[in-house]
Every structure is written in structure tokens, then in C-alpha cells.
Amino acid sequence: GAVVSQHPSWVICKSGTSVKIECRSLDFQATTMFWYRQFPKQSLMLMATSNEGSKATYEQGVEKDKFLINHASLTLSTLTVTSAHPEDSSFYICSAQTGPNQPQHFGDGTRLSIL
Amino acid sequence: QKEVEQNSGPLSVPEGAIASLNCTYSDRGSQSFFWYRQYSGKSPELIMFIYSNGDKEDGRFTAQLNKASQYVSLLIRDSQPSDSATYLCAVNDYGGGADGLTFGKGTHLIIQP
Numbered sequence: 001g002a003v004v005s006q007h008p009s010w011v012i013c014k015s016g017t018s019v020k021i022e023c024r025s026l027d028f029q030a031t032t033m034f035w036y037r038q039f040p041k042q043s044l045m046l047m048a049t050s051n052e053g054s055k056a057t058y059e060q061g062v063e064k065d066k067f068l069i070n071h072a073s074l075t076l077s078t079l080t081v082t083s084a085h086p087e088d089s090s091f092y093i094c095s096a097q098t099g100p101n102q103p104q105h106f107g108d109g110t111r112l113s114i115l
Numbered sequence: 116q117k118e119v120e121q122n123s124g125p126l127s128v129p130e131g132a133i134a135s136l137n138c139t140y141s142d143r144g145s146q147s148f149f150w151y152r153q154y155s156g157k158s159p160e161l162i163m164f165i166y167s168n169g170d171k172e173d174g175r176f177t178a179q180l181n182k183a184s185q186y187v188s189l190l191i192r193d194s195q196p197s198d199s200a201t202y203l204c205a206v207n208d209y210g211g212g213a214d215g216l217t218f219g220k221g222t223h224l225i226i227q228p
Binding site: 006034036042043044045046049059093095101103104105106107108109111 | 164
């Protein structure tokens with residue numbers, strides 16, 4: 001149980017392109033999902049909290065107009081990196097909880113490379 | 116600003132020995148504590164979580180929490196080469212809502228065959 005699926009696993013695209021990443025909870029419903037980013041040799045940094053049916057909550061320093069989050073259903077959250085640039089290249093990982101106060105389970109991550 | 120500190124390592128342990136990983140955190144309001152294992156190029160995998168002071172055991176893994184000292188540890192008994200990975204300590208407030216995790220930078224563990 002508690003499987004989180006993330007797609008795509010790898011994206012390579014040109015600068016200026018917008019990229020959409022999907023995060024799905026396969027065997028449970030998740031009212032809240034989280035998006036993290038990890039640069040090489042660094043730890044995971046929380047970008048935003050995705051809430052089903054309402055606006056996402058962004059961490060300080062994360063541009064909400066650049067990183068668009070949509071939590072359209074209890075099993076799907078999407079992160080769109082708009083007009084991506086090389087400095088946006090990173091490992092993006094989503095997570096979800098099976099319920100309040102439960103551990104977060106992570107998707108397999110999306111490695112984004114902007115040329 | 117919440118901070119979670121870990122020794123980056125590498126920590127080298129012989130196969131079959133006990134590996135001891137440590138973590139300290141700055142926010143006394145932290146309520147939930149997690150250990151994740153991350154292999155190179157992969158996403159984190161949950162190993163253990165602990166909410167109360169004391170020890171919690173699960174197979175070869177034991178998590179220890181001391182809230183007074185703001186200290187969390189993970190013991191891995193009978194270490195195997197497959198345990199070689201980066202171990203991430205993470206904390207959370209869980210103050211009634213859903214909060215993201217604050218991660219340490221991780222300890223790189225190497226189990227020597």
C-alpha cells in the first residue's frame with residue numbers, strides 16, 4: 001500500500017519550454033500532497049504544499065507564478081514549471097500522506113534537464 | 116527557521132556490525148521524526164518514524180528519540196552491503212495540519228563487505 005506514482009521520470013527540453021509533472025496516489029486518496037526539489041549533493045527542499053480543491057501554499061523564495069500547482073482530485077497533483085531555464089534543472093519529487101499525521105511516501109521523482 | 120543537522124560522512128561500517136546514524140533538530144515544537152533511505156539517483160524510501168521519546172524497533176532498525184536533547188538516531192544492526200546509501204533525517208510539526216518535512220542533508224553510509 002501507499003504507492004505514489006510520478007510521471008515523467010526524466011525530461012530534457014529547451015530553455016523556455018513549460019514542463020508538466022504528474023503525481024498520483026495509486027491506492028489511497030490524498031487531500032494533501034507535497035512538492036520537493038533536490039539539487040545535486042543537496043538535501044530535499046520543500047517547494048509547496050498542494051491542497052485538493054484550493055490554492056497551493058508555497059515556501060518562501062519559491063515563485064508561485066513559475067511553479068504552477070494544481071490539485072484537481074484526491075489522487076492527482078500536477079506541477080508545471082513554466083518557461084523553464086537551465087537553473088531550474090533539478091530532481092523534483094512529490095509525496096503524499098495516507099492520512100493526518102501519517103508518514104509521507106514519495107514518488108520516484110522527475111529529473112528535469114533544461115538545455 | 117527549522118534546521119536539521121546530520122554528519123554528512125561518509126560513515127564506513129564493516130558488514131555485520133551496527134551502524135549508528137545521528138541527527139539533531141532546532142525546533143522544539145517538532146512532533147514527528149522520520150528516517151528515509153536514499154540510493155543515488157533515486158527518491159527517498161521511508162525506513163522508520165517515531166513520535167514518542169524512547170526506542171522504536173522494526174526488524175534490524177531501531178529509531179531513538181530524545182526530545183529534551185532534540186536528538187534522533189537510527190541504529191542498523193547486522194549491516195549489509197545493500198544498506199549502503201544516504202540516510203536522511205526529517206522532522207515535522209504536524210500541528211494539526213499537514214506540513215511538509217524539513218530534511219537534513221543526509222549521512223552517506225558505506226557498508227564494507
